[in-house]
Amino acid sequence: MPLTMVQSGRKVRLIAVEAGRGLQARLAAMGLVPGAEIQVIRNSGHGPFVIAVKGSRVMLGRGMAHKIIVA
């Protein structure tokens, strides 16, 4: 399911990023690689989407978060 479906506080694992190669690599460098554990810090329906990955806080645009497939 896309990351946007995950409620605040839940922990999930990254399956894939459905984006161009450039963006995929950019996210990978920030720790968003397949298998990485992601905790959703904030998903309030609109606006800031904040996740914790590899010990840091990362903000994502909503469209971006939609392309991240997790389980």
Added chain:
Amino acid sequence: MKSKIVVALAGNPNSGKTTIFNNLTGTRQHVGNYPGVTVERKVGYCRHGDVEMQVVDLPGTYSLTAYSEDEVVARNFIIDEKPDVVVDIIDTSNLERNLYLAVQLMELGVPLVLAFNMSDTAKARGYEFDIKKLSRFIGAPIVQTVGHKGEGMEELLDAIVLAAAESKSKINGDQEMSSTGALSSKASIRGPRLQMPLINYGREIEKEISGIQSLVQKEMVLLQKYDPRWLAIKLLENDKDIWPRVNSPAIRPLVEESASRIEKVLGEHPETAIAGARYGFISGACQEAVRSTVEARHTMSDRIDAVVTNRVLGLPIFLGLMYLVFHLTFTLGDPPMGWIEEFFGWLGGVVDSWWPEGSESILDSLIVDGIIGGVGGVIVFLPNILLLFLAIAILEDSGYMARAAFIMDRLMHNIGLHGKSFIPMMIGFGCSVPAIMATRTLENRRDRLTTMLVLPLMSCGARLPIYALIIPAFFPQAWHGRMLWIIYMTGIGLAILSAKLLRSTILKGESVPFVMELPPYRMPTVKGVLIHMWERGWLYLKKAGTIILGVSIILWAMTAFPRLPDDEKARFENERHMVQTIIQGEEEKAGRLAAVDNEEAEEALQYSIAGRIGRTMEPILRPMGFDWKIGTALIGAFAAKEVFVAQMGIVYSVGEADEESETLREKLRDNYTPLAAFCIMLFCLVSAPCMATIAITKRESNSWKWALFQLGGLTALAYVVTVLVFQAGSLLGVGIG
């Protein structure tokens, strides 16, 4: 033995790299740009024992791929300029992600020292590191530091010197070896592989790596510069910047085959698989060498964020903070601005007094009006700029700027800009020059250029005197505020339209999707903030100052030459003489004399190049409702917008005029319709940004092309808009009575 070494500082954004750089080099810093790009190049110097170090602060990056200008710059510096030691600053409270860059540096095979920074925060958060073990994994010495307290700097310097010495002795050793045959020495620098740990990328990828590696090894040119294994990995990662360097037609199809094989087997692009393997290696290392006792990260920051980025409160808090910054900049900056103005006025007076009264020395005029006036006009903004950058430095160093960018992103995205563009736009209402400098926080070049180009449409403080002169002259009291509001809103509206236009034409390209790290909030250090502020202030003074000085001399010359012919001068001299002898009352005499002076000044300006240009331009200006007088004043306004008012004073023979001059207002009322007056304001708002803006755009975009495009584009826009308004207004009969 005295020696000189080059040390490069690498590290993630927010790893405290700048603080360590400041600690090491103090004020011995130099800021410039890397050639051809807008990335800042900071170099500092420092001594340790008898070693003199040149420390280069590389841009903060998460990896060494080629996805952003910053990364390319950082990597090229390491590959091409071969620093003696690379220090990777690592935020230990965020170890895994930070080690990703360290692993890539390790693969590059450069002499590496790791600074485990913020070790106090890490300790407080319950992390325990087995430094020895980690050091063995990465194959580099590790020094623990606390940047903002200055702890561990001596140890870090010791480690740097040691690493430099080791790599030197290794090269020497290799050279002895290479003299007996085998490899060139350069290849050996890049390949001290034997004792280095290697990441195993798994059977599938390793097979392809060794295949490509054997191809690469046949190319002597490549072998001299790069480690073959590293090159093979980079090619598999489809690195945009490495391909042109390889330039071998045989290699490309083979690499592509390899990549598609990997994709088929693993179901992901090689670069993703490689990144995953690197993180796997790091996780493994951390599992063995890091113990976490408490799970308490970010709690404080999260709590602040819950308020500051709140859906309801976020925007008002941000706007409030911006207002505060803006307000403080211009109120606290006001008194020192007054002093600077007074100082230059005094200086002009002193220089003026070297010449006898009434003499018309060109040199006097050049020094007083051209140089002192021009330079003073630049320096007068320095207090504002310093205060503004002080405020920005505090917001940036504390971690708030990242939040602000996010809050504004949705709004700005609709305009075709980035969340981070908002801050420069806001500053633009004060002065375009610091605003354009503030666009540095934008990483994407297209976003940055768009912001830079439309920034002058934010009506800056220097344009206010023009409105302050014109609005009361033509519009009823009740409309004063509204007119001003209309002007500002027109600017904002045009900025939005232009940004959209630029983003969908010449600066087209996918806007960078919003992904950004939220660094934990931190207390900014006084030293860091002050250095930051001074850096920007100095840049402004130095670079803009030189260009502005030149242009202001040219503009001065345009209004001063050619001088009135002698017989004309004699005529005015005669008139003055007549007044002196005929008029009795002292007061009346003074008044008449001033009138003659003013008339002479008007004639002189009309006769000058600027006046002539104004006259020649009149047919072009007509459709906007302007005459040559306005044209001449507009030329002056190019030096600095507020000069328009003074120039109008001269062309209307009212002498030294300011925006409160009632006589000048009367003259304007007699000569122009309210519609034309509005068009003047409109044109001043949109047209050619002042030369300081052009100069800074050139500097920041690193090319004259964009600066001239901005100048031409905005002037054309101003012309079109003003003509439309004037013609439509005339047709409809609005404001011509």
